[in-house]
Amino acid sequence: MQTMKDTRPHILMIDDDEDDFFLVSSLLQDVAPNQYHIEWCATYEAGIAAIEQKQHVLYLVDYRLGRHTGLDILRHFQHIGYDAPVIMLTGKGDYAIDNEAMMAGAADYLVKGEIGAQELERAIRYGISEHKHLQTIAENERKYFGIFEKSHDLIILADCDKNIIEVNPTAQKKLQHTREELLRMNLKDLFMQETEALQFLLDICEDNAIVQREYAFRNQSGQKLDVLVNANKLDEKLGTFLCVAEDITEKKREEQEKQHQEKFVITGRIARVIAHEVRNPLTNILLAVGQFKQEIPSEQEDAQLYLDIIERNCTRINQLVTEMLQSTRMMELHLHEMDANEMVHNALALAEDRLQLNEMRLEESYMEEDINLLVDAEKMSIALLNLFINAIEAMTPGQGVLRVNTMHENGKVYIRIGDNGIGIPEENKAKLFDPFFTNKTKGTGLGLTSTQNIILNHKGAITVESSPGEGTLFTIILPVV
Missing domain, CATH: 3.40.50.2300 (Response regulator)
Incomplete structure (x- = not known):
């Protein structure tokens, strides 16, 4: 029993x-x-x-x-x-x-x-x-x-004065600060823009909760982190705050890449239509002008002058149409493996005389490891040189600082080109890569279009961060071999 x-x-x-x-x-x-x-x-x-x-x-x-x-x-x-x-x-x-x-x-x-x-x-x-x-x-x-320890989100605790009192490992990694450094900081120190930080602190005190709101944080390297924040008061008596931030930088970048790809395809299609519709009448005009120039008496100088003007401008239009087509069409690449740092060095050497002529300082920071990319070296050199020249032209001679750095993360190489120039107004950022958009008096507005075309053809992406008076930062992202 x-x-x-x-x-x-x-x-x-x-x-x-x-x-x-x-x-x-x-x-x-x-x-x-x-x-x-x-x-x-x-x-x-x-x-x-x-x-x-x-x-x-x-x-x-x-x-x-x-x-x-x-x-x-x-x-x-x-x-x-x-x-x-x-x-x-x-x-x-x-x-x-x-x-x-x-x-x-x-x-x-x-x-x-x-x-x-x-x-x-x-x-x-x-x-x-x-x-x-x-x-x-x-x-x-x-x-x-x-x-707390294993969350992929940034988790930050703050006291009643909004001073940080605890952070999880993800926050330390994403913000590139040690725990000790972060514990000496205030919540407002995490934000890219001071006005945004002050508004956040005001909202969290008045509303007692911030749900799914997007902000821009800054890591120790000064790079922007797009985050989706949930924040609320954790303890009414103690006045402690809990801030959970999801890093959506990569997600936003992928969305932006998709938009750039779609816009690039549409722009190329429009360019081909324009080229077809413009070139045919232009050819007829040039033929007619050429025939007319042969038939009019040589003593009619005014007629010759006006015909030359017509012919010269028709040729110019034809040239612009050709450049627009080249800057927006899928190109043939001659791909070879190349060290990322070496690629940047080579392109930078082509801009060295301009830097010296304008008495500008160069600050370089490169990743230590040798990372190979599959690139058309000549075309990537053109794309990088366009960005170097744009940065130099945006800065004041004798005061300019060109910052170039490379980084390897998650199977991608990040090439950052920054300046302390005049910056770009917010309303112009969306049009920056459009054909013929330029603020330069003698520019064609096709340099950045061509640069974007080259990078997109390499299955890469290009982003820009800028504020008027604070300079501009271009980031090129390319897949590792």
């Missing part, structure tokens, strides 16, 4: 005095009959062996166990990483021992000779209950700490 399992709490008493075990058992039976199952170990060694089995919910341990003490038992619990409530049994007046036992991890202590039945049962019941409660708290802490 199968016996029923004993579901009562199992308690182990480690004491070298059998009379004490008998007394404790009797007291428990009197106040809580058959509610606990208590077992006994008479020696330190037997107690250690029983503890190793981890089968008891609470341990009653005598302080004096021959040449060992109850503190040795407590140390063994710590040594094997076993967390269980231990009540220390001490002699009368051993207050120093009592204090030492509590410091070593004992849940409680009872004085032998003064133990009452109710006091004993209450200490055991509270010890078991408190331990379960602490286990639940610890489990919740582990669970939420795991979420």
